[in-house]
Amino acid sequence: MKERRSIFLKGYSLPRSSxxxxxxxxxxxxxxxxxxxxxxxxxxxxxTSNLPDPILQSFQSLWISATNIDFGPExxxxxxxxxxVATVNHVLQNYKGEKLNRFRLFFCPLDMFLxxxxxxxxxxxxxxxxxLELDLSMGSDPLTGEFTNGGHPFKLPxxxxxxxxxxxxxxxHCDFCPPPDFSGLNGLQSLSLSYVSIADDMLHxxxxxxxxxxxxxxxxxxxxxxxxxxxxxxQIQRLTVIECWNAWxxxxxxxxxRSFIYYGEHIFGDSSPNxxxxxxxxxxxxxxxxxxxxxxxxxxxxxxxxxxxxxVCTATLMRFTIYEESTPEYLPVLLPNLTxxxxxxxxxxxxxxxxxxxxxxxxxTPFIEKLFIQLPRIPEDPKDIRSVQEPSDITFNHLKAxxxxxxxxSMSEMRLVGFLxxxxxxxxxxxxxxxxxxxxKESINHEQYNSASExxxxxxxxxxxxxxxxxxxxxxxRANIVLCEYLEDDKALTPKHTEYFSDF
Numbered sequence: 062m063k064e065r066r067s068i069f070l071k072g073y074s075l076p077r078s079s080x081x082x083x084x085x086x087x088x089x090x091x092x093x094x095x096x097x098x099x100x101x102x103x104x105x106x107x108x109t110s111n112l113p114d115p116i117l118q119s120f121q122s123l124w125i126s127a128t129n130i131d132f133g134p135e136x137x138x139x140x141x142x143x144x145x146v147a148t149v150n151h152v153l154q155n156y157k158g159e160k161l162n163r164f165r166l167f168f169c170p171l172d173m174f175l176x177x178x179x180x181x182x183x184x185x186x187x188x189x190x191x192x193l194e195l196d197l198s199m200g201s202d203p204l205t206g207e208f209t210n211g212g213h214p215f216k217l218p219x220x221x222x223x224x225x226x227x228x229x230x231x232x233x234h235c236d237f238c239p240p241p242d243f244s245g246l247n248g249l250q251s252l253s254l255s256y257v258s259i260a261d262d263m264l265h266x267x268x269x270x271x272x273x274x275x276x277x278x279x280x281x282x283x284x285x286x287x288x289x290x291x292x293x294x295x296q297i298q299r300l301t302v303i304e305c306w307n308a309w310x311x312x313x314x315x316x317x318x319r320s321f322i323y324y325g326e327h328i329f330g331d332s333s334p335n336x337x338x339x340x341x342x343x344x345x346x347x348x349x350x351x352x353x354x355x356x357x358x359x360x361x362x363x364x365x366x367x368x369x370x371x372x373v374c375t376a377t378l379m380r381f382t383i384y385e386e387s388t389p390e391y392l393p394v395l396l397p398n399l400t401x402x403x404x405x406x407x408x409x410x411x412x413x414x415x416x417x418x419x420x421x422x423x424x425x426t427p428f429i430e431k432l433f434i435q436l437p438r439i440p441e442d443p444k445d446i447r448s449v450q451e452p453s454d455i456t457f458n459h460l461k462a463x464x465x466x467x468x469x470x471s472m473s474e475m476r477l478v479g480f481l482x483x484x485x486x487x488x489x490x491x492x493x494x495x496x497x498x499x500x501x502k503e504s505i506n507h508e509q510y511n512s513a514s515e516x517x518x519x520x521x522x523x524x525x526x527x528x529x530x531x532x533x534x535x536x537x538x539r540a541n542i543v544l545c546e547y548l549e550d551d552k553a554l555t556p557k558h559t560e561y562f563s564d565f
Contacts, residue, residue, distance in 0.1 A: 245270030382419030
């Protein structure tokens with residue numbers, strides 16, 4: 062098996078073993094950050110001149126065979142843009158290898174450096190790069206994606222679109238505008254676009270003309286209006302669409318799709334997606350919908366009812382309860398294959414408790430084995446004491462594990478815990494994890510009252526108080542209840558989907 066060797070420009074170490082992948086790291090330590098200016102005053106431009114001889118010799122000898130080059134955030138953040146450009150140029154000018162497996166670049170696309178960036182990409186293409194990651198987000202606002210340092214999205218050079226060796230392409234803050242003769246990337250298997258400007262028809266063209274593409278990720282692509290993932294014999298198995306806020310419709314015809322992650326406003330329309338192989342789905346619109354969701358999450362859930370793993374948010378729970386009478390043709394929804402369910406709840410009062418009850422009443426999950434509930438970190442209003450009637454005809458016959466995160470012991474949370482314990486006849490374990498203390502310190506103080514929520518309102522969750530609350534529950538269950546602080550959670554029980562794209 063051919064050995065892969067790498068250059069990571071962030072620190073240095075001697076090779077550990079000739080049988081391992083060798084990582085040559087050039088230390089950019091705090092005391093060495095003045096080396097360039099010092100060398101300039103001595104008339105030297107050799108960035109490695111002050112390295113110890115054994116390290117320098119080992120580093121230079123391995124330029125010949127290194128196949129991974131990584132100019133990551135650590136290097137970019139430790140140097141001025143001018144120093145970074147000088148470093149990259151020096152390494153690439155002295156590189157003697159014939160083939161690159163992976164090339165990674167993190168930098169800012171300022172006008173004065175655009176020719177350098179184009180040359181670096183051309184270098185990687187000429188070396189037959191297979192995995193190319195261009196993250197040009199340096200200097201942009203992490204919330205809006207807008208540049209604050211005078212940068213602007215980088216127009217990709219034509220040579221990139223002629224790179225037949227590419228298997229993985231990850232782009233951030235770029236303009237995706239191929240030349241007129243572009244015919245697709247036949248070897249591309251994974252495409253990830255973040256804050257990339259790409260036209261609707263070009264995205265559809267890529268899906269249809271990259272025959273090996275099995276993973277597609279779109280995050281905050283502002284130019285997309287109509288997202289179409291369809292085509293004859295497309296191979297896509299993993300699809301992620303996150304915050305493409307200008308998109309107003311989505312069409313999916315992907316018979317081999319197995320995983321679908323979606324965070325954004327509902328844009329699925331009246332047509333049903335063709336995704337018969339789908340196994341796990343994440344659908345969340347937290348902070349994207351109005352107080353009453355306008356879109357038909359009931360039909361969407363009906364279209365995805367064959368999945369094995371499902372994550373949904375408050376909007377779906379609310380829609381089921383509020384619009385029960387107006388959509389009788391889809392209710393109840395049967396989820397016959399579902400074994401893992403996760404509920405994302407960004408506000409939890411008696412009203413939301415009623416939505417949870419309504420969801421379980423109108424969604425039949427006969428074989429569910431794991432249930433995860435992500436509760437909000439914000440404490441419940443102690444004045445919210447409205448009684449909520451539990452559904453009487455629900456039993457979880459296969460549910461073995463339950464986990465509630467950000468558990469604070471509020472009245473609605475305790476009611477939910479009691480309901481789940483009573484209805485889960487074979488439950489083995491229930492894990493209750495308190496919120497992170499740092500976050501609780503920033504929470505809003507509410508009036509004091511005699512329950513665990515009193516401690517929560519003061520910025521702390523007192524586990525002793527919570528244990529007292531739990532001890533008052535009827536002893537009709539055999540499950541082991543584990544109550545722990547956030548940092549004590551060993552993560553042994555973890556959902557399939559762990560990235561939520563919003564704060565709780």
